[in-house]
Amino acid sequence: VAPSIGLGIMITRIGCFLSGCCFGKPTGCPLGMAFPENAPAGYTFPGVSVHPTQLYASGYGLVIFTTLILIDRRKHPPGFLFGFLCVLYGIARFLIDFARYYEESAIVAGGLTDNQLISIALLLFGIFMVRFSVIRSRKELKQQ
Secondary structure (H helix, E strand, O other), rough: OHHHHHHHHHHHHHHHHHHHHHOEEEEOOOOOOOOOOOOOHHOOOOOOOOOOHHHHHHHHHHHHHHHHHHHOOOOOEEEHHHHHHHHHHHHHHHOOOOOOOHHHHEEEOOOHHHHHHHHHHHHHHHHHHHHHHHHHHHHHHHHH
16 A cells, blocks of 8 residues: 555645645746636746745655555565655655745744654654564564
8 A cells, every 4th residue: 555655746746736725935047936816826926936836746656656666576574665655755755845935933943844744753753663563573473
C-alpha cells in the first residue's frame, strides 16, 4: 500500500495546481508562475509569480512512488516500507514548506510551520518504524 500513497500525493497535488490552492511564496526564480485572479494564489498575489509548490509536491510524490516500488522488489520485514514512506514524506514536506505560502498564524515555533513540525514527527516516527521492523525481524530469525 505504501507506494500507492506516493502516487496519490502526485495526483492530488496536480489537482491543487489546477485549482491554484496550496501555492508558494512570491518568487523571481524562473520556475515561478502567476495564477489567474480567480484562483486562491492569484487572489492572494495578483499578477505576482509564486513558487508552484503543488508541482514540487507532485514531483516528490513521483520520487516517493518510484523509490518505494524499487525498494519493494526486495524482501523487507513488515512495517519497513511504511516507515520508509514516512521518512521520505517527512523530509520532502519539511523542505517544500520553506517555499510554500502560509498565513502568519500557521508559523508556530522558530519560524517553522505547524506542518513542518508534523513532518519532523513523521520523520522520527518513520525512523522508529524502520528500525523497529528490522530489529523485530532479526529477533524472529534468531528464534528460528
